[in-house]
Ligand SMILES: NC(=O)C1=CN([C@@H]2O[C@H](COP(=O)(O)OP(=O)(O)OC[C@H]3O[C@@H](n4cnc5c(N)ncnc54)[C@H](O)[C@@H]3O)[C@@H](O)[C@H]2O)C=CC1
C-alpha cells in the first residue's frame with residue numbers, strides 16, 4: 001500500500017480560529033501540512049518547517065510550509081496588511097495540489113469581508129476563487145455531514161447572493177449544471193455508484209401547483225423529467241421543509257437546494273461540529289470545515305477542531321478514491 005500524500009491545510013484568516021485549529025488537528029493521525037506563517041500559531045505549538053509537503057517531521061509535531069505574512073495576528077481583528085498573503089496561500093496550495101505534490105487541499109476559514117476590503121478580493125469565497133484557479137471550471141459547493149445517519153449532504157445551487165436575487169439567478173442551466181456536477185462527484189469522490197439526488201423547490205410547498213410560486217411547474221419539473229430520461233436518479237422538486245428529517249434523508253444521497261440558507265441551515269443544525277464543505281468539480285480535492293473565522297472566540301483556545309479534522313479525513317478519503 002502506498003503512503004497517503006499529505007493534504008495542504010491553508011491558514012485562512014490569521015485573526016480567526018484557523019491557526020489555533022491546526023495543531024489540534026494532529027489528533028487525526030493522517031498527514032497534512034500547515035501552509036502559513038508560524039508566527040500565527042498559538043504560543044507553545046510544536047512545529048517544524050518543511051521544504052516540501054512530504055518531508056518528514058517527528059510525531060506530534062506540526063509540519064509547516066512557511067509563508068511569511070507582513071503582520072502578526074491579533075485575534076478577532078483582521079489586519080488589512082495580511083489580506084493579500086491570505087489569498088497567496090490559497091493559490092500556492094492549489095499549485096501544490098495540481099502538481100501532485102499534495103493529495104489535495106483543506107482550507108481554514110477566510111473572512112470574505114477582510115479579503116474584499118484588504119486585498120480587493122474579487123470572489124465571494126474560496127469556492128469561486130478555486131474554480132478560477134483551476135481554469136474557470138464549473139463547480140458546485142457541497143456541505144456533507146459526518147456525524148449523522150442518514151447523512152445530510154446539501155448543495156446550494158445559488159450561493160453567496162442576496163435573497164432578493166435568488167429567483168432570477170436560479171436558472172434551468174444553473175440547476176442542470178449543479179445536477180451533473182453533483183452526480184459525477186458522488187460517483188468519483190464518494191464512491192456512490194448510482195447517486196440519488198433530491199431537488200428542493202424554490203417556493204413554499206414547492207409552489208403547490210402554481211398557487212405559491214410558478215418556477216417549480218414552469219421549468220423545474222420539466223428539467224427533472226428530461227434529466228431522468230438521461231438516466232439521472234432524481235426526485236423533486238420537493239417542498240424543502242420536509243426534506244431533511246431522517247426518513248426523508250434516507251431516500252436520497254444529496255439534496256440540491258435553491259439558495260444558501262435552504263441548504264446550510266439543515267446541515268449546520270444537524271451536524272455543525274462534523275460538517276465538511278467540499279468543492280465538487282475541481283481537478284483537485286478541496287475540503288474545508290463548515291464554520292467560519294469565529295472572531296468572537298479566536299485566540300481563546302476553545303475552538304472545536306472536529307470539523308477541520310473531519311474535513312482533513314474526507315480530503316484523504318477523496319484523494320484515495322481518485
Ligand atoms: N470557508 C470559509 O472560509 C468560511 C468563511 N466564513 C467567514 O467567517 C466569518 C464569520 O462568519 P459567521 O457567519 O460569523 O460564522 P462562524 O462559523 O465564524 O461563527 C458562527 C458561530 O459559531 C461559532 N463557531 C464557529 N466555529 C467554531 C468552532 N470551530 N468551535 C466552536 N464554535 C465555533 C462562533 O464562535 C460563532 O458563535 C465571515 O467573514 C464569513 O465570511 C464563513 C463560513 C465559511
Ligand SMILES: NCC(=O)COP(=O)(O)O
Nearest residue numbers: 124125126127128277288
Ligand atoms: N457559507 C459557506 C461558505 O461561506 C463557504 O465559502 P467558501 O468555502 O467558498 O469560502
